[in-house]
Amino acid sequence: MREAKKKTTLPFKLSTIKLLHKWLSLLVFIQLFIWLGSGLFFNLMDHSKARGNQHRQSIVPVAIDAQRLSDINTSLSITSEPLKEVSLVQRLGHPYYLITHDKGLYRHFKSHFSLVDAYSGVIKIIDNEMAAALAKESYSGSAEISHLKKVEPPIEDFLKEKNILWQVDFDDELNTSVYINASSGRLVGHSNDDKRFADFFFMLHFMDYPLTGNASVGGFNNWQIIFFALLTVVFCLTGLIWTLELLIKGRYKIK
Amino acid sequence: MLFIGLQFVVWSVSGAYMVIMDIDYIHGDSLVTNEKQNIVPEQVKYSFTDLLTRYPQAENIELGLLLTKPVYRFDLKKQKRMVSAGDGQQLPKINIAMAIKLAKHHYANRQVEISKAQLITEKPPRELSARYLPVWRIDFDDFSSPSFYISVNSGQLVTKRHSFWRIFDWMFAFHVMDYIDEEADNRLLLIASTLALLASIFGLVLTYFRLAPKYNKKQNHQLNKPNKAGC
Numbered sequence: 001m002r003e004a005k006k007k008t009t010l011p012f013k014l015s016t017i018k019l020l021h022k023w024l025s026l027l028v029f030i031q032l033f034i035w036l037g038s039g040l041f042f043n044l045m046d047h048s049k050a051r052g053n054q055h056r057q058s059i060v061p062v063a064i065d066a067q068r069l070s071d072i073n074t075s076l077s078i079t080s081e082p083l084k085e086v087s088l089v090q091r092l093g094h095p096y097y098l099i100t101h102d103k104g105l106y107r108h109f110k111s112h113f114s115l116v117d118a119y120s121g122v123i124k125i126i127d128n129e130m131a132a133a134l135a136k137e138s139y140s141g142s143a144e145i146s147h148l149k150k151v152e153p154p155i156e157d158f159l160k161e162k163n164i165l166w167q168v169d170f171d172d173e174l175n176t177s178v179y180i181n182a183s184s185g186r187l188v189g190h191s192n193d194d195k196r197f198a199d200f201f202f203m204l205h206f207m208d209y210p211l212t213g214n215a216s217v218g219g220f221n222n223w224q225i226i227f228f229a230l231l232t233v234v235f236c237l238t239g240l241i242w243t244l245e246l247l248i249k250g251r252y253k254i255k
Numbered sequence: 256m257l258f259i260g261l262q263f264v265v266w267s268v269s270g271a272y273m274v275i276m277d278i279d280y281i282h283g284d285s286l287v288t289n290e291k292q293n294i295v296p297e298q299v300k301y302s303f304t305d306l307l308t309r310y311p312q313a314e315n316i317e318l319g320l321l322l323t324k325p326v327y328r329f330d331l332k333k334q335k336r337m338v339s340a341g342d343g344q345q346l347p348k349i350n351i352a353m354a355i356k357l358a359k360h361h362y363a364n365r366q367v368e369i370s371k372a373q374l375i376t377e378k379p380p381r382e383l384s385a386r387y388l389p390v391w392r393i394d395f396d397d398f399s400s401p402s403f404y405i406s407v408n409s410g411q412l413v414t415k416r417h418s419f420w421r422i423f424d425w426m427f428a429f430h431v432m433d434y435i436d437e438e439a440d441n442r443l444l445l446i447a448s449t450l451a452l453l454a455s456i457f458g459l460v461l462t463y464f465r466l467a468p469k470y471n472k473k474q475n476h477q478l479n480k481p482n483k484a485g486c
Contacts, residue, residue, distance in 0.1 A: 025458060025459070025462040029455070029462065036451055040445075043441075043448060066304050066311070069302070069304045072302050072318070076299075083296065084294065105287065219278060220273065220274050220278070221275075226271075226274050229267065229271035232270070233264075233268055236260075236266075236268075240264050243257060243260045
């Protein structure tokens with residue numbers, strides 16, 4: 001009697017809730033296990049290893065001879081492109097004017113730079129020789145370079161990057177790859193097998209699956225995760241209601 | 256299930272919020288105009304050589320704009336400095352009027368009103384990294400109560416926040432069960448996710464027995480009365 005009374009006060013039928021919960025469990029269980037498993041992995045993984053920086057070292061700047069710097073206005077007149085910013089940077093212990101023609105909101109957004117030798121005032125194009133030297137400068141390991149190539153987005157190790165990069169692979173036990181921005185010479189980052197392993201779990205957790213025709217994008221705003229997330233919300237809420245019902249009916253007892 | 260059920264709801268609701276809300280929107284990218292003006296080379300009368308002769312210790316020197324005027328920004332003994340690129344004069348720290356002007360300059364909606372301006376020199380709020388201090392916090396009277404943080408020393412927009420970012424931040428904290436550092440490697444999360452995994456395995460076993468046709472048939476033969484769980 002008591003139960004029948006309660007049922008009339010609820011805006012939904014408990015039997016519907018239970019039916020929904022059972023069938024939803026069939027739909028979401030695989031992804032739910034992937035979420036829980038990868039979530040547990042993030043909890044347990046070595047966070048410093050997952051950054052891919054085992055063989056990364058910082059670059060020590062050298063002193064710049066102010067008197068040798070070429071006149072900034074002459075350097076700026078080299079290019080007729082728009083001028084947003086000029087910074088005095090160092091590449092391989094040599095000063096350059098890094099001229100920003102176009103800059104995105106963040107560093108990985110599409111940008112456009114020129115690099116001008118700050119002593120001679122000559123434009124510097126980053127060729128494979130310079131890319132190799134820049135990569136080595138940031139690399140603390142003893143391995144040699146095995147491959148070197150210019151890569152265009154999408155770049156598997158840095159999926160959010162929107163600029164052309166030099167990819168410099170080292171022949172070490174972790175398969176370290178060093179990425180250099182092809183127009184500015186800036187070090188974008190290091191990647192290695194540890195980072196790739198962690199990235200694989202992020203791909204699973206974010207359901208960023210390379211589905212028919214669509215590659216992974218390195219983000220979590222995709223339709224398949226939105227769909228499954230909504231199903232899972234309903235699944236968890238129906239489960240909670242069911243659990244509460246069992247609790248009220250006194251099914252949880254400490255013997 | 257009794258212990259872990261609530262956390263399941265928390266995970267699914269916070270997860271759903273984070274995947275549904277576009278991350279660029281959460282970052283506040285739609286709040287700023289990114290049409291930067293160009294530097295006019297003729298206005299640059301003070302050269303990098305002049306600057307480095309005057310400040311030999313200067314690091315990370317950058318020639319950019321402060322509203323429309325070219326300025327040099329650089330680090331001197333870990334502190335940001337700003338010098339006019341027109342005459343080499345050191346520029347004063349950003350005052351409240353200038354901070355409001357700069358915030359409006361970066362804001363996408365030109366007609367916006369400012370609701371509050373506040374100088375923060377220590378104890379930054381949860382949404383701001385301490386490395387940006389000191390800053391001006393400029394609150395806009397607009398949808399989702401946006402705030403821009405303008406650096407006192409460099410005049411640059413260092414952080415942008417709004418209500419949906421603030422909700423997202425809490426959602427993430429609840430998702431990783433860390434309400435202080437927001438790191439995913441805390442013990443609470445370890446215990447909860449291990450229990451959750453166990454509970455899900457039991458759940459899958461239940462699903463099999465409830466929905467597998469073979470078992471259902473057998474059950475129908477065996478009992479014609481309602482089962483104990485009420486379904």
